[in-house]
Amino acid sequence: MLDELKRILSKVDADYADLRYEIKKETRIVFNGKELSQIGSNTADGYVARVLKNGGFSTIAFTSESESEKALKKATENALLLAGNLKEPVKLAPISAVKDKFKPILKEDPRNISIDEKLELTRQYNSIPLKQEGISTTAIQYFEVSREKYFVSTEGAEIREDLVTNGINGSIVSRKDNLLQNVRVGIGGSDGFYRIRNQEAEFEKKTSIALQLLEAKPVTRGVYNVILNPSMAGVFTHEAFGHFSEADLIEDSPTMREKMQIGAKLGNEVLTIIDDPTVPNQLGFYRYDDEGVLASPVTLLNKGVLSGHLHSRRTANNFSELTNGHSVAEDYRYAPIIRMGNIFIQAGTNSFEELLTELGDGLYILDAKGGQTSGENFTFGAQYAYLVKGGKITEMVRDINIVGNLYQTMQNIVSVGNDLVLSEIGGCGKGQLNIRSSHGGPHIMVKNLVIGGV
Amino acid sequence: MKDLLRIASTVSDQAELYCNSQESDSVSFENAQLKDIDSKIQSGLSLRLIKDNKLGFAYTKNLLNPKDLVDNALSSLKGGVEAEFSFPLTSEVNRVNTYDSSLEELNNMVMVKECQRLVDLLSLRTKGQINVDAGKVVEKLSITNHRGTNLSTRSSFYYSYISVFYPASYAGVHKLLVGKKFQEMPDSSVNYVLDMYNQSQEEVKPKGERMKVLFLPETLYVLIWRLKIGTSGKSVYDKETPIAEKIGEKIFDSKLTIYNDPLDDNLPGARSFDDEGVPGKYFPLVEEGVLKNFYYDLHYAKKLNTDSTGHGFRGGMGFGASESITVKPNPNLNHLYVKPGDKTFQEMLKMMDKGIIVGGVLGAHSGNLLNGDFSVGLSPGIYVENGEIIGHVKDAMVAGNIYEVMKNVVAVENVYHPSTSMGTFPSILFEDVSVATKY
Structure with missing residues (x-):
């Protein structure tokens, strides 16, 4: 992929340009109250190019590789239009261009955990508030976002990095007559699935606060x-x-x-x-x-x-x-x-x-x-x-x-x-x-x- | 795309395909200087399947392999999300005028020149920081389903937005223009911003107390947001709304009439059908203070044994920038209006013996939205005494509950304005609202 990006970027006539391609994988499991309202994993991708020419610096985001020529042409036009109307030309602070591949160390990679296990865990946490009298509903979701990033620049940078984030978050709603109270809850992190295991106490604590708020002034x-x-x-x-x-x-x-x-x-x-x-x-x-x-x-x-x-x-x-x-x-x-x-x-x-x-x-x-x-x-x-x-x-x-x-x-x-x-x-x-x-x-x-x- | 729908239909009972593509350009001036010109070329699609009353959902940007998308939807079907509704067969819809081809041809140079013209006009009369933005979006959208519904729309959207900021802050006075094609912002808008800014330049320190509060079209969404949540079919189903039993009852002052009208195509963004292919219509929410309706998408309508009101839209309430293909339809009001009243803006100012104009807010999302509570920082608050603007206030908050505050309307402006948030509104003056300051 990095070579493909370099090929696209080589067609740009600019003082500096960079191109980022990302594959974003998202898993989402959403409960509204007792009901499961969404579940699934999906993949989306796209490109972002930045072009610096004569002191004008412009960005274009595009979806498909087949649009790359049109997109880079447009970004270059925008950069030139900027250059002709700017008081101060844009300059970028110097850096040393890096070639590196960096994968985060994950304790239990969430991408390797089955969706059934994720569903079960989410359902289990969601049931903690729901079984209490006085809790009227919840909105609890499991989310997992992985960004697989590829970056190249005309300065010679070639970087591959992954960012994997997951968690369970949402809100707990309590009700007494016409008074509704809403408390947020959230667990998660970016270093692995282990973060969201054994967190029952957090959901119990937030449920209790939602109930106490009904009595608070x-x-x-x-x-x-x-x-x-x-x-x-x-x-x-x-x-x-x-x-x-x-x-x-x-x-x-x-x-x-x-x-x-x-x-x-x-x-x-x-x-x-x-x-x-x-x-x-x-x-x-x-x-x-x-x-x-x-x-x-x-x-x-x-x-x-x-x-x-x-x-x-x-x-x-x-x-x-x-x-x-x-x-x-x-x-x-x-x-x-x-x-x-x-x-x-x-x-x-x-x-x-x-x-x-x-x-x-x-x-x-x-x-x-x-x-x-x-x-x-x-x-x-x-x-x-x-x-x-x-x-x-x-x-x-x-x-x-x-x-x-x-x-x-x-x-x-x-x-x-x-x-x-x-x-x-x-x-x-x-x-x-x-x-x-x-x-x-x-x-x-x-x-x-x-x-x-x- | 036809192939995709065909493949999807063979493996499920019902299938729906939503496709969206758009090209956009934006120009921004910061502190009276050209800063950025950026563009986007985006497309994607989203598939919903129903099989044995369960829902499958999947989306993608680049459709590399139609079968992968169908497989993703099938695997999500296994999760067991309930779907007892049916995708509609919609063959005829109203015609709305949403597209002006001249906007496709509009060169970014024209927008740069328009912004520069506005910067020059504003600079003549203020030393405050000036920001100006302009942009255009051309969008195509289609919805097809297994029953033969095949709807599409193309829209063009142009905007320009001027702001003057108080020193050392991003609190300021703003004005928005929108249209289906390029147009110059009128002098009256420039003068409105300058007059409001210049008259309020001095920082004043009024005591916190209950007083008259005027929400501008740009800030009325603080109240409207809570009403949208309160009248959503989802909130009714979840038993989260305090007005669940109040259809036909007077909940607000009789000066307030609030409706949704996707068919009004004077402004850009009109829609003859929602994101599920259900036809749109004029829809009264509150008429002369009386609650008329809750609004539904297909899912929540079925849950509550009623019909979709044509309000299934992708994209959540309020803020957050999820791409429309990545979210399922939910009940939403995307074409809200508050009916104008009978007072000019100047007449409304004269009615304020002592009060605050909510020029901008911080934290509209804070507080208990379900309950209708709001508590927002003013950014800025413009202070009025004896009908005259005398300065702006820092570190102030306006707070209340919409089901109380909206019962006490002093006046509604006689014209409405497009806003950047949630609809097209007149300014509204309320009585006896809690204002907290540091003084």
């Missing part, structure tokens, strides 16, 4: 001091700070770029944030990004001071910084964009009990429920929280949504726990979906967060 809106659990701390790091360190999101905003300069004092000195796709056995692992750049760890924030950005070759050149292999595509339909791989707050020294004592009165907020960011503003939800009084956890409250400003919140993170946990299920939707987006952190304490209840 809505939170009163207002400003609170809070402790975020590792799941929440991870989502905060990803949503509020992480996106802002993606160079493509700040590249064209002079005001944001100024705020996110290397050396800017952005956070409290207890805070160090790292993105490291190379940590083995975590969800976000990869060796090469979709530009053929070797992934490397980046310390984004060092004791409160901004110390790095996540880059593509284009932005690395634009910022005069080093490449770090963070340009990743969802699949064969997309050009790569800058993504976090595995972002987390480095563990501190405080135990959870010490954080509670320091908090005194406030909220202990657990388990993220999606978030979104727009420049310095962010919002995210939580599945549930507890009121904390005098350092003691008391009653559960529901309907937790947080809104905040990045800079203020970073200063307001006053204590960092010693118990780092990374996520097992990802799903970042920055234009494309990244199911391997990993994030995490220890428990952290944040002052003055705005909680908008209902």
Whole structure:
């Protein structure tokens, strides 16, 4: 296949071009309540070409090899049209072209497990909530996505890498009269099928929370001091700070770029944030990004001071910084964009009990429920929280949504726990979906967060 | 393709083939400079089989071997997914005008020039960050089944989108234009964005309290999304909707009439049939505040002993970019409208003694959607006092439950606008909505 790609690419008259071909195999088993609503394995494939000519850089995604000539012609035309209208020609930061074949080490390759076994396991986990009175329904699915990637460039890169991701996730819905509560559940990873075995306790715990939420009171809106659990701390790091360190999101905003300069004092000195796709056995692992750049760890924030950005070759050149292999595509339909791989707050020294004592009165907020960011503003939800009084956890409250400003919140993170946990299920939707987006952190304490209840 | 359907029909009781192909181009300007021009040429197909009331489902991009696709569908059939419905025989459908051939010929240069023209116009009157996008999609779709249904449609879709952002943020003021062919964005749209932005430039810090809240066409989807979930045949079947027993009852203010109309072909994207080959029709959801209907695809209609309402579409609710061939049809409303009221936008502003315009939101997917709860960050919130825009608010949230908030409508704008999310809507002003701020 690599030779076939090289043959296609050899017909391009450009300053640089690359071509990625992917076979994406997906297995999906979906339960809605007791009913199985989907099951099957499918294969889809396609090509993505990028052409740099005279400083114009354009992408085309196409399905069939027979369209390759037309597609490359179109991408070249687009690149020339860009070149004629750009103020600054695009340049790509230099890298050394790699020839490598990399297959991940999997503990039980999910592709070798029968669909019957996957169905049985999913059915078994799904039955845990369903047998409880008060649970009205579930939406639970098994998913398995393997991307078999082939990458060549006119610089001589020839890379073959597989990414295999699987998990069981979904939601558990509880009901009492007209009140419905929805709790998310998810297990999985990218290092093998073993991850999703023996996880009954997780489904039991989430079922119990869904039931307890029926008795919980809505939170009163207002400003609170809070402790975020590792799941929440991870989502905060990803949503509020992480996106802002993606160079493509700040590249064209002079005001944001100024705020996110290397050396800017952005956070409290207890805070160090790292993105490291190379940590083995975590969800976000990869060796090469979709530009053929070797992934490397980046310390984004060092004791409160901004110390790095996540880059593509284009932005690395634009910022005069080093490449770090963070340009990743969802699949064969997309050009790569800058993504976090595995972002987390480095563990501190405080135990959870010490954080509670320091908090005194406030909220202990657990388990993220999606978030979104727009420049310095962010919002995210939580599945549930507890009121904390005098350092003691008391009653559960529901309907937790947080809104905040990045800079203020970073200063307001006053204590960092010693118990780092990374996520097992990802799903970042920055234009494309990244199911391997990993994030995490220890428990952290944040002052003055705005909680908008209902 | 005929071969494929023939092979599939011989090994099953029922077979359906869905084929889709599209070519698209997009142009984007960021911070008033040309940034990207990208293209896509995509195609694929999806097969559904029914045998002994069980469903088989498979898809592929490059049809290298028709037999492999049929085999994948057959092997998924073994899983035992129930399918008691029948694919329809649809021989006649309404004619809708969805295609303008001039868009196929449109050169990307024309879109670059249009974007540059808009950038220049906006730059004259603002120092805010300007982003402009334009693009086109030409799509072909066909649905054939073993009963002889053979439907196809071709559509052309052009859009342009202008945005001005507040400093150090991606909160801003936007305007969308859509059409079946290329057209210039009118000056009135440019002026709307500039006026709204310039008047709200100053950052203000109002106290959080209950006040009037105006949702723009661009942000009304926050409420509509929850209504779509509440009225879906799937939610009725799963007993997840709080309005299951409320057909014929008044659930919203009588100023609200909400309907789905796939046959209205003034805007692009009209459809005379859904993704299962069931004919589309005008479909009232809420009339003058009264709940009229739930909507169904073939599967959920059969489950609940009723007929499909022609709302089986591939592609989920809300966000997520699954390719249509990779997902089975589900109940969905793809052509939603809110009927315009009797107030101009300016008149609505004058009705706000104190209030917030929801200019953009963060976290529309957060909160308890099934219950109708919403709790969204404002990005931006535009603050109004005594009928005048006086600034924008940061770090604010608007929260409530649609089954309460939508009972208190002050006014509905007298014209509707296409939006990037979920339908074609007027602006709507609500009374007494909870707004949380940091102040």
